[in-house]
Amino acid sequence: xxxxxxxxxxICIPLKxxxxxxxxxxxxxxxxxxxxxxxxxxVGWGETTTFMEVYGYDQRALFHVxxxxxxxxVIGKKIDSLKELHRLLDQRIPHNLMAKAGIDLAxxxxxxxxxxxxxxxxxxxxxTDRVPLTGIVDIVSPSAASASAVEQAAQGFQTIKVKIGQxxxxxxxxxxxxxxxxxxxIRLRVDGNCGYDRETAWSVxxxxxxxGLEWIEQPLPAWDLEGMAMLAxxxxxxxxVDESVYTIHDAKRCIAMGAADVVNIKVPKCGGLFRxxxxxxxxxxxxxxxxxxxxxxxxxxxxAAIHFYAATPNMVSAAEILGPPxxxxxxxxxxxxxxxxxxxxxxxxxxxxTINEEKVSRYRIPVSS
Ligand SMILES: [Mg+2]
Numbered sequence: 099x100x101x102x103x104x105x106x107x108x109i110c111i112p113l114k115x116x117x118x119x120x121x122x123x124x125x126x127x128x129x130x131x132x133x134x135x136x137x138x139x140x141v142g143w144g145e146t147t148t149f150m151e152v153y154g155y156d157q158r159a160l161f162h163v164x165x166x167x168x169x170x171x172v173i174g175k176k177i178d179s180l181k182e183l184h185r186l187l188d189q190r191i192p193h194n195l196m197a198k199a200g201i202d203l204a205x206x207x208x209x210x211x212x213x214x215x216x217x218x219x220x221x222x223x224x225x226t227d228r229v230p231l232t233g234i235v236d237i238v239s240p241s242a243a244s245a246s247a248v249e250q251a252a253q254g255f256q257t258i259k260v261k262i263g264q265x266x267x268x269x270x271x272x273x274x275x276x277x278x279x280x281x282x283x284i285r286l287r288v289d290g291n292c293g294y295d296r297e298t299a300w301s302v303x304x305x306x307x308x309x310g311l312e313w314i315e316q317p318l319p320a321w322d323l324e325g326m327a328m329l330a331x332x333x334x335x336x337x338x339v340d341e342s343v344y345t346i347h348d349a350k351r352c353i354a355m356g357a358a359d360v361v362n363i364k365v366p367k368c369g370g371l372f373r374x375x376x377x378x379x380x381x382x383x384x385x386x387x388x389x390x391x392x393x394x395x396x397x398x399x400x401x402a403a404i405h406f407y408a409a410t411p412n413m414v415s416a417a418e419i420l421g422p423p424x425x426x427x428x429x430x431x432x433x434x435x436x437x438x439x440x441x442x443x444x445x446x447x448x449x450x451x452t453i454n455e456e457k458v459s460r461y462r463i464p465v466s467s
Contacts, residue, residue: 099136099137099176099177099178099205099208099209099212100136100137100174100175100176100177101134101135101136101172101173101174101175101177101205101208102135102136102137102173102174103134103135103173104132104133104134104135104169104172104173104204105132105133105165105169106130106131106132106160106161106164106165106169106200107130107131107132107133107458107462108129108130108157108158108160108161108462108463108465109127109129109130109131109396109429109458109461109462109463110126110127110128110129110157110461110463111126111127111129111396111425111426111427111428111429111461112125112126112425112426113125113126113127113424113425113426114424114425114426115424117236117394117424118236118237118238118261118264119152119236119237119261119263119289119291120237120261120262120263120264120290120291120292120293121151121152121263121291121292121293122149122150122151122152123151124149124394127147127394127396127425128147128148128149128150128156128157128160129145129146129147129157129395129396129399130145130146130147130157130160130161130164130197130200131143131144131145131200131398131429131453131458132144132145132146132164132169132200132201132203132204133204134169134172134201134204134205134208136208136212138212140208140211140212141208141211142203142204142205142206142207142208142209142211142448143203143204143207143398143448143449143453144199144200144201144202144203144204144205144206144207144370144398144402145200145203145395145396145398145399145402145429146160146196146197146199146200146203146366146399147160147196147366147393147394147395147399148160148196148366148393149393149394152291152341153196153367155196157465158465160196160197160200161465163191163194163197164197164200164201167190167191167194167197168187168190168191168194168197168198168200168201169201171186171187171189171190172186172187172201172205177205180202180205180206180209180370180371180372181372183201183202183205183372184198184202184369184370184372184373187201195344195345195366195367195368195369195370195373196366196367196369198369198370199365199366199367199368199369199370200366200370201370202369202370202371202372202373203365203370203371203398203399203402203449206220206221206370206371206402207402207448207449208448210447210448210449211447211448213447214447215447216405216443216444216445216446216447216448216450217401217402217405217448217449217450218405218406218408218409218443219409221371221375221405221406221409221410222375222409222410223409224408224409224443225408225409225411226408226443227408227442227443228437228440228441228442228443229404229407229408229417229419229440229441229443230256230257230415230416230417230439230440231255231257231416231417231418231419231420231436231439231440231441232255232257232258232259232287232416232417232418232420233246233247233250233251233253233255233257233258233259233420233439234250234258234259234261234418234420235247235250235258235259235260235261235272235276236261237261237262237263237264237272238272239268239272240268240271240272240274240275241275243260243272243275243276244275244276244278244279245279247260247276247279247280247284248279248280251280251281251284253439254437254438254439254440255284255416255439256283256284256285256416256439257284257285257286257287257312257415257416258276258280258284258285258286258287259286259287259288259289259315259418260272260273260276260286260287260288260289261288261289261291262288262289262290262293262302262317263289263290263291263292263293263294263317264293266294266298266301266302269288269302270302270305270306273286273288273306273309273311274309277309277310282310285312285416286309286310286311286312287311287312287313287314287315287338288306288311288314288315289315289316289340290314290315290316290317290318291316291340291341292316292317292318292319292320292341293317294317294318295318296318296322296325296328296329299317299318299325299329300329300332302317303317303329303333303335304333306335307333307334307335311335312336313335313336313337313338313359313360314329314333314335314336314337314338315337315338315339315340315360315362316338316339316340316341316342316362317329319341320341320342321342323342323351323352323355323357324355324357326339326342326352326355326357326358327355327356327357330356330357330358330359331356336359336360336387337357337358337359337360338358338359338360338361338362338389339352339357339358339360339361339362340362340364340367340391342357342358343358343361343362343363343368343377344367344368344369345368345369345373345377346373346376346377346380349361349377349380349381350380350384353380353384353386358386359386359387360386360387360388360389360414361377361381361386361387361388361389362388362389362391362418363377363378363381363388363389363390363391363413364390364391364392364393365390365393365395365399365402365403365406366393366395366399367391367393371402371405371406374406374410375406375410378410378412378413381412382412387412387414388412388413388414389413389414389415389416389417389418390403390406390407390413390417390418390419391418391419392417392418392419392420392421393421394421394424395419395421395422396421396422396425396428396429396430397422397428397429397430397433397434397451398429398430398449398451398453399419399421400419400420400421400422400434400441401434401444401449401450401451402449403417403419404417404419404434404441404443404444405443405444405449405450407419408443416439417441419441420436420441422434423436427457427461428454428457429453429454429457429458429461430451430452430453430454430457431451431452431453431454432444432451432452433451434451
């Protein structure tokens, strides 16, 4: 397959409500679509995104890296595997995994469409047609958190993730309010987004040990692996890493130090499907659980993520990729169906969705590289 043209398209869609986590606030999407065309005129789409306060670069930087470095690195190149693609991208520039994810997904969409297959089929065997999803409660008042959790449980979500990490006392009240308002069968996870120091984390989680949490995610800064290892050792509740793990090298270090019982694998954060597969394989070989996290993707990104989940058996249920309903609009003709808290895997070739070009034009924003 030869890539003959490509373009990065920055997209801004407002969120229905501001999304608040310990490290920052999100008011609209920071997405960049990648459109690649092969020598037969087949178009592949990838979506990637960022969140400045979490990942350290903004949409303009993502667009710039894609437009000036990574897309030119693949134009005119014959690419027959994702491994080859990533070698090309890494030769051009190091790091920039979120930008590389956009190209990885577009190439994967192209490869699948060229063979007339759904994307999961170019990754591996399919293990499921339905992907259980988590509900999400961001940093809101305990009463608002409780109401939101009840509503999401009523929609069929069996797992709910509650954001914490901003104010210890309110965090405890928020999580307790949610625990008391949904039935015991609903699993709860909490995510601190690096918001605590060691002392605060120990104080908060020793009070949450009785709440039956599925796991506690990234309460400490990304760099504090010694602190994470200390918490993992002292707490009965499993500890998950997110901001500490981008690459397989990060994951190996966390696992070797005892800093991770569970690894959060996100398609944009980790650089696309090829690298996510490597991470999942490492977790499996190391006997460590892993799950599919999200970066509040719109439908093209969500589609790629659920194909990955469906073709990667050791990804633990439920997946955290319910971005599209949080936005005021979407970019596709055919949204992914979510039934009883589970996404239905698209069956059309490639991502299995149809991009709405009119919406792409409408939400495209002017960004100079
Ligand atoms: Mg997280």
